[in-house]
Amino acid sequence: MTDLIPMGPLGTPDPARATHGALTLTENTALMLIAVATRPGTPAPHPLGLHLPGPGLWSQGQGAAAFWTGPGQWMIETDVPDHAERLRDAIRSAPGARLTEQSDGWICVEVTSDAGAAPIRALLERLVNLSPDQVAPGHATRTLLHHLGCIVIRRGEDHLAVLAPRSAAGSLWHLLSETASRQVPVATV
């Protein structure tokens, strides 16, 4: 094991966390990301039985989840290191499948609501120019957040994840926390 100490994308030793009203933002530093690609038009692999979903979709399996990133391309997420290693082996042995390690390429911020779907929906309205059905639970898509290219995953009615290129972590955190803080209702005058 290396003795080098890793640093999070925000330059902080511990994952960042902030609460704005019903919304809590948490940096997910445990997430490992593995990009999988196949020749477009060939059947999708099923590494360890994980279902790789169709365009615009996200699907959760045992110990891992996956979302579509382009024709013949997916990203697999897991926060279990051993499972990640087994997944990598499974991808390497799947015919025609290519693996690219992306764990260090992204910052992932989990946004959860303790008041159901409404605060998440309100936040999404201020973040992305997508219709509610394009960001409904079970959907994931790459899109623009303000001027930043991001991946938006709706993990549940009250749960959203946003991935941005690691180098833009500060910008993502700023725009998410700023936007979330504006959703906190102000007492009417």
Added chain:
Amino acid sequence: MSRLDLSQSRDALIDRNRPLSFTFDGRPYQGFAGDTLASALMANGVQLVGRSFKYHRPRGIFSAGSEEPNALVTLRSGARAEPNTRATMVELFDGLEAGSQNHVGGLKHDLMAVNDLAAPFLSAGFYYKTFMWPRAFWEKLYEPAIRRAAGLGKLSMQADPDSYDRGYLHPDLLVIGAGAAGLMAALTAARAGAEVVLADEDARMGGRLLAEGGLLDGAPATQWVAQVLDELAALPNVRLMPRTTVFGVYDHGIYGAVERVSDHLPTPGTRVRQTLWRITAKRAIMATGATERHIPFADNDRPGVLLSGSLRAYANRWGVTPQARATDPVLIFTNNDDGHRTAQSLLARGVPLAGVVDSRSGARSLGEYTTHAGAMVTGTKGRHGLRRVQIRTADGRDSWIPCGVLGVAGGWNPNVQLASHHRGRPVWDRERLTFLPGPDGPAGLIPAGAACGHGSTIAALADGRRAAQTALAQLDRTATAPALPQAEEEPSAIAALWHVPGKRRAWVDLQNDVTVKDIKLSHQENMRSVEHMKRWTTLGMATDQGKTSNVTALAVMAELTGNGIARTGTTVFRPPYTPVALSVLGGGDTGANFRPRRLTPTHHWAEANGATFVEVGQWMRAQWYAQSGETHWRQSVDREARAVRSAVGLCDVTTLGKIDVQGPDAATFLDRIYANTISTLKPGRVRYGLMLREDGFVYDDGTCACLGDGHYVVTTTTGNAGLVFQRMEFARQCLWPELDVTLISTTDAWAQIAVAGPKSRALLERVVDGVDLSNDAFPFMACAALTVCGGLPARLFRISFSGELAYELAVPARYGHALMERLMERGADLGVTPYGTEALAVLRIEKGHAAGAELNGQTTAAMLGLGRMVSAKKDAIGAVMSRREGLAGDSRRLVGLQPVDPAGKLPAGAHLFAEGVAQGLATDEGWITSACYSPHVESYIALGFLDRGDQRLGEVIRCANPLEGQDIPARVVPAHFVDPEGGRLRD
């Protein structure tokens, strides 16, 4: 005071229990919650609120809505001061400060009022006629003088302290306007289950229903409005957006809207001030209502003259009338039945009425007041406010009627602007004497109610329902139609009267001070098309965009040309419908957050170690690391460059684009992307790669490392990372989709640090885990996947940008910071030195490596001395065109330049000439691309392209920079100032 008694206006939509204090021009006043600044000023008897644009004439409130041409005020003070706000749209809040504009000295005694005496010289087109010569005066004299004299409010010139937001909505139906038609449309669609957004520019929804004082189902219409709004507010599929102006229609059902979130509050507090909404709607209903027009007559611009329908609105909605004294009688001038409705409303509220002047000969009173049928208003008196009105009766007699207010009713213009945003041309309706939305308006936008000529309450309600049913049917939804409330009949007969003939000035456009005379002059000077007239007279060009003047003006022009109004047509309406602040269009991201910033993995380390940063695209890169005692950046840069040449330096090069290329056809694919051959590259080796554009010029360069069979990593320059990826995807998807290859960007995943200098191997040997880095085992252009620092997976590339023995070491990005620290620590005794982009540039210029300045889209491979890299044995992007005569024949070559005077400087961008020639385009032989001080050469050096440069080594040429009067002799030398044989990087 002109607030009506409680007994006369119990139903007014103001809260008399909530008095609010405000100031206007420093004087304190009181109003009530529910007031606008305009209604509150009226309640306090303030008639004079501003000075006109050009002639500085006294002006008063003219309307009750967003069409207001006169009552422009500066709201708030300090950094929040906002000029040109319409008093009619400003909701009163406690402590509001407002000030009048466009006067020198006091509002009552404006010194610029002398402009009015100079009116004969300020007629249509005077800018074009007067300020022609001399040309040198345009910017220095004429423009500042004109701007000072004729202007609107002044900017605070301070930074905007407020924040702004943006948002996106995707309803089935957007209803624009919440008057009778809009409410009925929203109700119909909402009950059918459609996702509905209802937006209205007013703080209070209801539109004209709030202003008419009429009955619906036998009760005040405001009650019906409240019921409908309650029902809509309770539905989960409806979003009510008051204070929201839909300002533009864009392609494919996209609408721009601004929500004024906290403009009605003293300060926004923690809220945003405004939100920009981008609304993508499957269908939209344009229920934008209508704007009343006036009838120009002599001296019709005095304070106290206003639109009749607005007068009615003030009385009914706010319980105010605009006289200076409550006892001053009110006169109405009309050419249609609607003027009589105002008379009825005022009578019902006990307002003293001087009568109705109706231009129609058969006109009759609709109540207990005098009607002067067949009469016209021909003049006014009153210096700062109306005192008397002159009328000419049907039999030609003139008389003066004392009055404090004159309401003018010239008919209603449907607000067709939004329907005209896609080249849609309004069509003239002869019967209604109005323009209606044309059939060629934006797809999916359905006009309804008064906006398409159905102006009476009963017609607007029915038409709103009809429009919603149309929209729902188009969206395959069925709707049961809600019942329409019972409404009274409203007479609406009208007879054309576009202006009262006369010799004195009669204003058409109050905001721009354009009179009937100006239009006549425009006609006389052959500026007859409406578009020419607009530009010649400036009619309809300011903040109100001619909402109260356009149609009247073109009717006057039609009269002059005899072409008729239908053929004359309107000018083109463009977004925005009403003014939009630039801050809200910016969407809220300002300063450092104006755009995303990308930080390298060692950013925080660099910050802690004294780095100065520079923006490179979105990236922030360390430019140099100043040490204590260094007072000039050159000291730091020279030291860093020397350290690389003599010991070892570290530079974060994560920003270079990295693209993972995999698949059985990867090598074939890369052969077509790069001008040189990649397919012969063996695993564990790196090759320099040159990309051309399809037109044959050089596009980008970088390295290509083969990590294994069918697996490559391509690097690009920092600035081109995104574009190269896009081009490679183009090649993969559009040119050769039959190749089995996939591309993934991994720029952010790896922290990559350049370790450069004669001691770089010694340093790396201390961190890699048991790998032989000797020259034999790991030669120049080798690469390997290995581990460092006790098992951390890494990639090592032996490549050099500086010309020294050098490597690039990549580790997972999260370890970049720690790796930098470790390399600094382990290399301390070797003299390890971090270096920034400036030293990087010095080193590469010394080595003659091309970078952005050389790869500027005008250079060929041959010019760079890389002509032989373009393989003739295979096809590649740009290969064919690079061989065409014009490109292959370009004889300019990359050379080095050194000033003849060792102390001399060479400026980048200077052009190159032979000695003794007359310098000009014909004798131009090239230019300097990059220049710097070289600590290695100990003088300035430069790279440049010089005609036949490869054959002119040793020649002295001139580097000319005529912009700064520079003409510097320089000697042509090889482009390699360091180690031309390349021994250092290979040993």
Added chain:
Amino acid sequence: MLIPHPLLGLRDAQEFTYLGDAALLNRPDPAAGEAAFADYVYLRDNPASVHRELWFHEQGDRSWLVVTRNTLTHEILGAELARDVKLGGTA
């Protein structure tokens, strides 16, 4: 504008970058020589009507699309994956 992405549905044009005439799919055979390439690189039709053009879903799935658009009205008549167009030989 809204681009009807064949896989992802209607997406705002802000997510896309524009390249131009879909004739860029028809890269000449290298043996066709300079003249054919000069045509390919420099000559474009600029119709005031229906136009087939290339859009890149840069801030999305990075698909290249062939979009059929009426340049007079901005009406979009259809969109296909450029890859399918090229493989189907209908460019």
